[in-house]
Amino acid sequence: MDLYIAGVGAYLPPRQTAAEAIAAQLYDVDAAKADEVVSACVEPALYPAEMAAIAGRAALEMAGDRAGSVRAVFHSYLDFQGAHFWDAAPHVALHTVGVSVPAFDVRQSCNGALASIELGRRFIGGPADSVLVTTGDRFDNPWVNRWYGDQSVFGDGGSGLVLSGAGGFAKVESLVTLSENSLEAESRGGGFVNGAEATPIDFEQQRERFHTAEVPMLEHYGRLEPLLHECIGKALADAGVAAGDLAYVIPVVTTKWRVQIQLSRFLGLPPERSTWDFGSTTGHMGSGDQITGLHHLFTTGKLRRDDRVLLLGGGTGFTVTGAVLRILEDG
Numbered sequence: 001m002d003l004y005i006a007g008v009g010a011y012l013p014p015r016q017t018a019a020e021a022i023a024a025q026l027y028d029v030d031a032a033k034a035d036e037v038v039s040a041c042v043e044p045a046l047y048p049a050e051m052a053a054i055a056g057r058a059a060l061e062m063a064g065d066r067a068g069s070v071r072a073v074f075h076s077y078l079d080f081q082g083a084h085f086w087d088a089a090p091h092v093a094l095h096t097v098g099v100s101v102p103a104f105d106v107r108q109s110c111n112g113a114l115a116s117i118e119l120g121r122r123f124i125g126g127p128a129d130s131v132l133v134t135t136g137d138r139f140d141n142p143w144v145n146r147w148y149g150d151q152s153v154f155g156d157g158g159s160g161l162v163l164s165g166a167g168g169f170a171k172v173e174s175l176v177t178l179s180e181n182s183l184e185a186e187s188r189g190g191g192f193v194n195g196a197e198a199t200p201i202d203f204e205q206q207r208e209r210f211h212t213a214e215v216p217m218l219e220h221y222g223r224l225e226p227l228l229h230e231c232i233g234k235a236l237a238d239a240g241v242a243a244g245d246l247a248y249v250i251p252v253v254t255t256k257w258r259v260q261i262q263l264s265r266f267l268g269l270p271p272e273r274s275t276w277d278f279g280s281t282t283g284h285m286g287s288g289d290q291i292t293g294l295h296h297l298f299t300t301g302k303l304r305r306d307d308r309v310l311l312l313g314g315g316t317g318f319t320v321t322g323a324v325l326r327i328l329e330d331g
Contacts (some may be wrong), residue, residue: 003121003175004168005325006066008295009058009160010288011051015039018153019179027147029137035153036256040146040283043138043156047082049075051158052136053095059160060096070193071104073124073130073132076112078286080141090156092134096160109187110252111315112157118321120163130164130224133165143200146283150203151329152186152254155283159291169298170309170325174238177321178231180223183215187316190214225265228320230320232266235310235322242280243267245292247307252314255277262312285313294325 017039019285021027025133050073058094060067073096082088093103108115120131125221137183139154163166185191185302189206211217236243251262251274259276263269275293285292290311297303307327314320 001124001126001147001165003172003296004164004166005067005161005172006164006166006168007059007061007063007162007290007294008298009055009062009159010292011054012282012286012292013041013043013156014132015292016042021147025322026145031148034255034257037153037283038280039286040153041155041157042140048136048158049081049088049091051138051156051179052092052134052159052160052203055158056092056096056132063130063162063164063168064132066164066168068128068130068164068166070097070101070132071129072120073101073134074106074116074120074180075095075134075136076106076116076287077137078109079137079139081136085232088136095130097155107317108286108287108316109317110284110289111313111319111321113161113291114311114313114321114323115162115177115315115319117163117173117323118302121175124163125167127166127186127256130162133161133163133291135159135288135291137288142261142274143198145200148203148286151258152284153284157285157288157292158196159280159285159288161291161294169329170327172323173240173308173326174235174324175321176231176235176238176296176320178227179320183223183316183318184216184219186318186331188208198330212243225320228266228314230308231320232312233323235324238307239324241308243269243325245304245308246273246310248297249274249310250290250302251275251312253282253284253289254291255279258286298331299331303327305330
């Protein structure tokens with residue numbers, strides 16, 4: 001069954017610059033120099049599911065008739081959505097496609113959007129079917145400091161993508177997801193915490209505890225590196241392309257040096273072939289980096305017919321997904 005991306009949408013709130021954050025004593029000069037993040041999106045009012053719904057409606061509008069019949073909505077995120085013991089996906093569905101479409105919350109950390117595409121393709125049985133994928137996050141909660149995120153600077157916003165069997169501006173040429181569940185303890189620091197004793201998250205301390213108590217750092221990367229190589233290699237091979245054929249890579253946006261490492265080590269490409277220039281102005285948007293990056297490239301005219309694009313996601317736990325797109329229409 002052929003799969004296409006028929007529409008993409010993004011909700012990007014105003015930016016707070018790194019200089020402004022330094023002046024407000026939220027960020028320090030040394031971290032700013034190391035990260036090379038220009039700014040981060042900061043939403044003052046809307047909750048994550050509301051931003052996701054705005055982006056989802058934009059994606060559906062772009063898809064038009066090629067959206068066909070939406071069979072499911074998959075909504076992913078990293079952090080609090082606006083209420084405890086609440087699933088946000090039905091809210092997104094209600095405000096995009098209506099009351100009767102099944103909606104699912106997907107928690108796969110920074111790989112949530114691509115994991116949603118992986119899940120969503122199982123709902124597409126023919127050209128009349130489509131799936132709406134959304135993301136949304138707002139990192140202004142007391143337990144997280146957006147300027148010292150998990151090896152990144154967190155940015156608020158929402159994204160939406162319509163995966164269709166009918167056609168679109170891009171065809172999904174390959175889609176590969178691999179896992180290494182032995183690393184599941186990384187995001188909890190190797191131990192469990194009683195909810196009543198929860199404190200603000202210190203990502204560096206959490207990672208240090210994990211490497212001390214569970215998996216040493218070198219062993220950790222020793223498990224991750226072959227997984228990434230295998231996923232990227234299979235995604236490229238299934239699409240019949242080499243790394244050098246890629247017009248762009250859209251990775252998880254963290255810091256410039258981490259993006260450089262990803263592209264050089266696994267693809268032999270410079271950061272200029274990625275969406276870093278754009279992502280450095282938004283911050284790391286939870287699970288939304290790949291969709292907002294694709295939206296940016298297409299709507300600003302950077303993509304042309306027959307370009308190949310690699311979407312690359314990784315989420316603590318650990319899963320990694322690679323998808324190669326062939327662009328069918330000029331941006």
